[in-house]
Amino acid sequence: xxxxxxxxxxxxxxxxxxxxxxxxxxxxxxxxxxxxxxxxxxxxxxxxxxxxxxxxxxxxxxxxxxxxxxxxxxxxxxxxxxxxxxxxxxxxxxxxxxxxxxxxxxxxxxxxxxxxxxxxxxxxxxxxxxxxxxxxxxxxxxxxxxxxxxxxxxxxxxxxxxxxxxxxxxxxxxxxxxxxxxxxxxxxxxxxxxxxxxxxxxxxxxxxxxxxxxxxxxxxxxxxxxxxxxxxxxxxxxxxxxxxxxxxxxxxxxxxxxxxxxxxxxxxxxxxxxxxxxxxxxxxxxxxxxxxxxxxxxxxxxxxxxxxxxxxxxxxxxxxxxxxxxx
Amino acid sequence: xxxxxxxxxxxxxxxxxxxxxxxxxxxxxxxxxxxxxxxxxxxxxxxxxxxxxxxxxxxxxxxxxxxxxxxxxxxxxxxxxxxxxxxxxxxxxxxxxxxxxxxxxxxxxxxxxxxxxxxxxxxxxxxxxxxxxxxxxxxxxxxxxxxxxxxxxxxxxxxxxxxxxxxxxxxxxxxxxxxxxxxxxxxxxxxxxxxxxxxxxxxxxxxxxxxxxxxxxxxxxxxxxxxxxxxxxxxxxxxxxxxxxxxxxxxxxxxxxxxxxxxxxxxxxxxxxxxxxxxxxxxxxxxxxxxxxxxxxxxxxxxxxxxxxxxxxxx
Numbered sequence: 001x002x003x004x005x006x007x008x009x010x011x012x013x014x015x016x017x018x019x020x021x022x023x024x025x026x027x028x029x030x031x032x033x034x035x036x037x038x039x040x041x042x043x044x045x046x047x048x049x050x051x052x053x054x055x056x057x058x059x060x061x062x063x064x065x066x067x068x069x070x071x072x073x074x075x076x077x078x079x080x081x082x083x084x085x086x087x088x089x090x091x092x093x094x095x096x097x098x099x100x101x102x103x104x105x106x107x108x109x110x111x112x113x114x115x116x117x118x119x120x121x122x123x124x125x126x127x128x129x130x131x132x133x134x135x136x137x138x139x140x141x142x143x144x145x146x147x148x149x150x151x152x153x154x155x156x157x158x159x160x161x162x163x164x165x166x167x168x169x170x171x172x173x174x175x176x177x178x179x180x181x182x183x184x185x186x187x188x189x190x191x192x193x194x195x196x197x198x199x200x201x202x203x204x205x206x207x208x209x210x211x212x213x214x215x216x217x218x219x220x221x222x223x224x225x226x227x228x229x230x231x232x233x234x235x236x237x238x239x240x241x242x243x244x245x246x247x248x249x250x251x252x253x254x255x256x257x258x259x260x261x262x263x264x265x266x267x268x269x270x271x272x273x274x275x276x277x278x279x280x281x282x283x284x285x286x287x288x289x290x291x292x293x294x295x296x297x298x299x300x301x302x303x304x305x306x307x308x309x310x311x312x313x314x315x316x317x318x319x320x321x322x323x324x325x326x327x
Numbered sequence: 328x329x330x331x332x333x334x335x336x337x338x339x340x341x342x343x344x345x346x347x348x349x350x351x352x353x354x355x356x357x358x359x360x361x362x363x364x365x366x367x368x369x370x371x372x373x374x375x376x377x378x379x380x381x382x383x384x385x386x387x388x389x390x391x392x393x394x395x396x397x398x399x400x401x402x403x404x405x406x407x408x409x410x411x412x413x414x415x416x417x418x419x420x421x422x423x424x425x426x427x428x429x430x431x432x433x434x435x436x437x438x439x440x441x442x443x444x445x446x447x448x449x450x451x452x453x454x455x456x457x458x459x460x461x462x463x464x465x466x467x468x469x470x471x472x473x474x475x476x477x478x479x480x481x482x483x484x485x486x487x488x489x490x491x492x493x494x495x496x497x498x499x500x501x502x503x504x505x506x507x508x509x510x511x512x513x514x515x516x517x518x519x520x521x522x523x524x525x526x527x528x529x530x531x532x533x534x535x536x537x538x539x540x541x542x543x544x545x546x547x548x549x550x551x552x553x554x555x556x557x558x559x560x561x562x563x564x565x566x567x568x569x570x571x572x573x574x575x576x577x578x579x580x581x582x583x584x585x586x587x588x589x590x591x592x593x594x595x596x597x598x599x600x601x602x603x604x605x606x607x608x609x610x611x612x613x614x615x616x617x618x619x620x621x622x623x624x625x626x627x628x629x630x631x632x633x634x635x636x637x638x639x640x641x642x
Contacts, residue, residue: 027480035492114562152621155571156579157595157613164606175602220605262576266599281491289492297483304483 017308021301026080028297029290033076036286061298066092079290088291094119098291101276106295109271112263113256116185116194120292121249124199128245132214133233143203150200155259159193175267183196190267194259199254202245216240250307346360365622372619379435384417387436390427391416396605399430419468424597430611431575433589437612439617440590444501445570448508450561455509456516457559461494461547463517464524475521478514486511487576494582508570519562523555530554557634563626565627568620575616585596591616 063106070078082089088098131143149158166189167175173185213219214237222232261273272292280288330506357363380387391409399422403409409416421430463474491508497503527533533550541549577583586593591612598608 006448020476024483025478028483031480031489033483035489035496038496079529090330148621149617151624153613153617154575154579154592154620155478156576157609160595160599160602160609161613164602164609168603168606260579261485265580277488277491281488281495293485293488296485296488299572300483300485 014309017305021305024301025294025297029080029083029294030076032290033072033079033291036289037072059081059107083291084296088294089287091280091285091288093279093285093288094325098287101288102272102291102295105272105276107268108269109260109264109273112190112194112269112271113260115191115265116256116259117249117252119195120198120202120252123195124202125206125245126244127199128203129210129233129238130242131203131207132210132241135211143207147200147203150198154262155193155197156262156266158188158196159263161194162189163266176224190263190269192257193266194263198225198256202248202252205244207243209244210237213237213241247307247310248254250303250310356616362622362626363630365625368618368622369626372438372442375435375440379438383429383435384432385415385429387432387589388428389414390423392427394419394423394427395425395599397427398605399611419612420613422605424608425596425601425605428509429609430594433594434591434612434615437589437591437594437615440501440584440588441571441574442509444505444574444584444590445567447505448570450510451505451509451565452512452566453516453559453563456513457520457552457555459513459516460520461524461551461555465519465528465543465547465551467525474517478517481510481514486573486579487582490577491580491582494577499582500584501584501588502579503576508573508576511573512566513561513571515566516559520555520559523558524551527551551612552620561627561631561635564623564630568623568627571616571620571623 076322079089084313086099088102090096091098091101094101127143127146129138132138134140163175173189174183174187214233219232219236222236223229227236260271263269264271264274265278272295276288277292279285281291360480391403391405391412391414393405394403394416397403397419399420401422402418403416403423405611406417416429416641417425418430419431423429424433438637459474463471489510493507528551530550533546536546536550574583574590575592578590579596581596584590584593586597593608594612596604598612601608
């Protein structure tokens with residue numbers, strides 16, 4: 001009987017989460033839509049700077065074509081209706097479908113994000129474990145020092161300093177832009193710059209939860225029973241301490257977007273943040289802008305939802321406290 | 328093999344101090360117990376932002392072009408020549424930039440701008456966020472639902488993007504930047520203070536004052552606000568570092584403060600074009616940002632442990 005209730009409770013919790021995620025998607029797109037409406041008319045993009053303007057008839061025609069003659073609410077509903085089906089309209093400045101543009105650019109961003117993620121996880125979790133096991137030792141200080149840099153230095157400064165050291169001074173790695181052929185060396189600097197702050201966060205999280213577990217009764221018991229230290233660390237402690245870093249790893253992706261935009265600017269990376277978003281904002285290309293925002297928010301919420309899901313499965317305590325997994 | 332044992336002295340304990348080693352260990356203990364270093368850095372920042380522009384050795388926006396890209400700790404070779412043209416130059420502690428302006432002077436001015444932006448935006452964020460947090464937690468019901476929903480929506484928006492769109496609509500500049508940063512900062516206050524207010528409103532003294540005839544506004548101001556002021560201060564301190572980073576990032580991307588005004592982010596952005604010749608143009612303002620953010624983080628952690636240890640779980 002209890003099991004059934006537990007299942008229902010879990011179901012309603014997830015349903016509520018899903019519902020509030022959907023509200024967030026709508027709310028966020030409404031915010032952006034309203035903001036864009038407050039800006040000057042996107043039709044001005046079509047008016048040449050020099051020479052002849054366009055006639056009133058052409059202006060009105062353009063308005064009808066883009067749907068400006070209808071009320072804003074209707075415009076929004078039409079847009080969201082199409083967006084749900086994967087149609088974001090046609091970019092004003094480039095005259096190509098927004099979906100095509102995003103598809104063309106998002107690959108580079110995903111590569112960057114995944115690379116940074118791998119760096120963050122590979123660096124953050126092991127150093128966290130080492131720092132906890134050798135607490136107060138030299139490696140603890142080294143790891144915490146590296147974490148301090150990750151937390152305090154803005155990603156663009158880290159990125160530029162990496163370029164100064166490894167590209168201009170030592171001349172080991174390229175300073176940016178991905179070549180046509182795959183080359184691991186192109187990825188190292190951007191991924192390190194993007195992943196460093198995240199690695200720092202992961203390291204601190206792993207370290208503190210490892211310390212907590214190492215201090216617990218069952219670890220002491222295992223030690224007292226004569227279980228080898230190595231087994232205690234990896235089998236007893238790490239398995240219990242990994243929960244918090246695990247969910248945090250997933251959430252990394254959702255927080256990645258701001259970082260990716262900056263890193264793409266620093267390294268002239270041909271991704272969605274720099275190429276699509278930056279130009280879209282500057283051109284006031286509202287279909288492209290809305291499309292990118294929609295995709296960004298969707299990614300954010302999907303990962304936040306997965307992290308919540310994982311959290312409720314792994315750690316049932318959070319279900320009662322109504323934890324919001326979007327830290 | 329080392330196990331998880333603590334070597335940090337418990338609060339209130341005093342080390343036996345004798346001899347040179349004892350003194351050194353006491354100093355070490357003191358440094359670990361109190362945030363000496365962060366407070367020092369932040370005092371320097373505050374002092375620099377107040378008197379910096381008056382003690383700065385050289386003009387902010389004018390430099391002698393012959394001095395371009397002088398490395399740190401050099402004296403200009405063109406002092407006489409520049410003086411004839413009415414420009415003051417000489418020893419440059421942190422070098423000069425691409426048009427010969429003194430980096431140290433510009434960092435001092437930048438400190439003032441950072442402080443101003445952060446103070447104003449945090450002030451707005453603090454006031455709005457605390458008010459909404461208290462109101463949301465105290466009244467509950469549909470008011471609470473609306474406010475938390477708004478926070479959730481706001482949280483899902485990539486802030487850099489919103490900032491870019493906003494600067495596009497309202498123009499670039501100091502005021503807009505402050506508003507954008509205030510819009511970023513308020514959510515943290517609502518999230519954390521709401522849950523505190525939820526606890527406080529169930530307290531007996533709140534019930535007692537309601538029986539005594541106090542109105543909602545009076546209860547919120549006199550009984551709930553003082554109870555969560557500590558938390559609000561901790562949240563604010565932990566927030567400032569993020570705001571400084573956000574300000575620098577926005578200025579770097581071009582959506583924040585515009586050159587020639589020397590915000591630190593702007594200085595890094597303009598140094599980006601001269602990576603090969605002048606590393607100090609990026610390293611100097613960059614490390615200023617780093618030092619301030621790190622100090623604020625340490626101070627925030629310390630304050631949190633002091634004032635509100637429960638928040639440790641939140642972060």
